Amino acid sequence: MSCTFLDGKTKAIFCESIGNPLGNVVDFGPLAELAHSHGIPLIVDNTVPTPYLCRPFEHGTDIIVHSLTKYLGGHGNSIGGVIVDSGKFPWIEHQEKFSFLNKPDKSYHGVTYTETFGEAAYIARARVVPLRNTGAALSPFNAFLILQGIETLAVRMDRICENTLAVANQLKNNANVNWVQYAGLDDSSSKPLVDKYMGGRASGILSFGIKGGREAGAKFIDALQLVTRLVNIGDAKCLACHPATTTHRQLSPEELAKAGVSEDMVRLSIGLEHIDDILADVNQALAAAT
Template sequence: MTDSPLHFDTMQVHAGTAPDTATGARQVPIYQSTAFVFKDAEHAARLFNLQEVGYIYSRLTNPTVMALANRITALEGGVGGVCTSSGHAAQIMALYPLMAPGRNIIASTRLYGGTVTQFTQVFKRFGWSTRFVDIDDEAALRAAVDEDTRAIFCESITNPGGHITDIPMVARVANAAGVPLVVDNTSASPYLCRPIELGATLVINSTTKYLTGNGTVTGGAIVDSGKFDWSAHPGKFPSLTEPEPAYHGLRFHETFGPMAYTFHSIAIGLRDLGMTMNPQGAHYTLMGIETLSLRMDKHVKNAMAVARWLEADPRVGEVTYAGLESSPYFARAARICPKGAGAIFTFQIKSGYDGCVRFVNALKLFSHVANLGDARSLVIHPASTTHRQLTEDQQRAAGVAPDYVRLSIGIEDSRDIIADLDQALNG
């Protein structure tokens, strides 16, 4: 292997892994084991004291899962990463070291409906609160921050509307407030968007989506940039800067420096929350990532063709795809996602809510599922499904009014995708 920095297409195949030292296996083995044998009592003690990196128990670390975490970390350009059981688990895990009862986060109004529910309902049980702000409004973002704010949260390409977030602008607000910026990069993947290079502190992904790419397993990942100085804000992030009773007073940032957040997420987060990815799921995702760039190029090419066709169709109203020159986010997309504006977006059906229902029922090639990022083309009517729990005002703020349908464009032949949309719109 060359000592020069590797390009993305090479990293997605090789990063974070090497042939198995015991057998020479080229593909990462599935280490389907709950526990790992210690060399001796002193070795065990060093591992439990965080004095040595190694494997103890698969709730904490597992070689297959760690290989995946290392590969995603390399692709996102971070210093350390942790994998979780789902994207939702990654959201909780990402915020866990930062938060405490009475603290709040600032979040974009343009978020996946399940995330909005998690942030408004589940977080209450932790004593956390969320303030939702139009992520394009810099003044509103700055005004929303107070002394109890501990993070700003947004999506790079929003689900479901395909809105592109101005990550550098949001990063400036976060930096001025002395809080980390957490970016959900699921809809873009690290191939289309590089949040850390744009100023993000932490990046999360639902590996269920484009990273795996075949709709087989759920998973999540958190990648730390290693660039945030936790100790520069005394008393603000005590989990990372103050003595940890469970490790004899160890201070994570003082001890581990740029790797403090990653070590805390494993030693405290996974240990206590148990949101662990299983090794077989990690194996599927590792295989999926090997073709990520190839798939994303086809996803984007097809999405552009479909969006242009829909925009010209008289049965259709607004098409939200940021890759269209008519989109208010077209210029931003070229800056934030230079390789393409992704493959999810919404479009308006002029026959209204009932027309959306008829359309979804009439599709044949598309799969009607609550998922995105599959190799197959997928469809859903958010107002009656993923965003059903929200009020109509919240739906509209998220970009999913009742007469909008979300598409996740797959890698089939675009002519077949368009033909299916055409016949369904006639329904």
């Protein structure tokens, strides 16, 4: 794989394993090889599939980040994030490019992270410099809520994947829907990558195009009764948002297109409710909006 975007100043490649809001899957194994051939690490945001469905370290990724606010916490009640370092990237072999890890750091007792911490150089610096400088430490109560959420991750993800596939299949057959994008559908262009990296299951984000465009999209989210109108993802509850009239409403139609957000696009984050209740609510809101 070659790439014209990388030059001598590039420090890392960053991607999402499943993209939010598009729900596309990135073929990050070859991206890791590309990054390494340029002497830089691959960082993967694995928030949407979670470690239960996808383990990017097994495909050459060097560093993984997660928003804990989403599926890991799982209840939309706390904000947090984690950086997980594989410890495998050879920072010491790229002294000039990563001088912050290879030269003495005056702000921390003159330590040279690669010498003092070895494989833990990157994550040790992440703790003692950016974390200290920004103060972005979890409160004890949020840490407790997130740890409790993680205890049920596996059962929540099983149910969420099952529910999301059922909603996607139902939407495909709804006359008020222009298109459905869910990487877990057999006819999705991302499905081969879902099979390769995620054991065939694609988590809980799906998007669809509603007939009637911007106006119908706004009416749809107003008409929902069970599904909550909220721009978070990964909650125990189903959430819906219409980006063109909410998160992206300041953009012109051209800017929306550039951001990959069409005026008819509705994003759903499917939760744990009974599938019959979810389908009934989505169907009645579609009927009311179109």
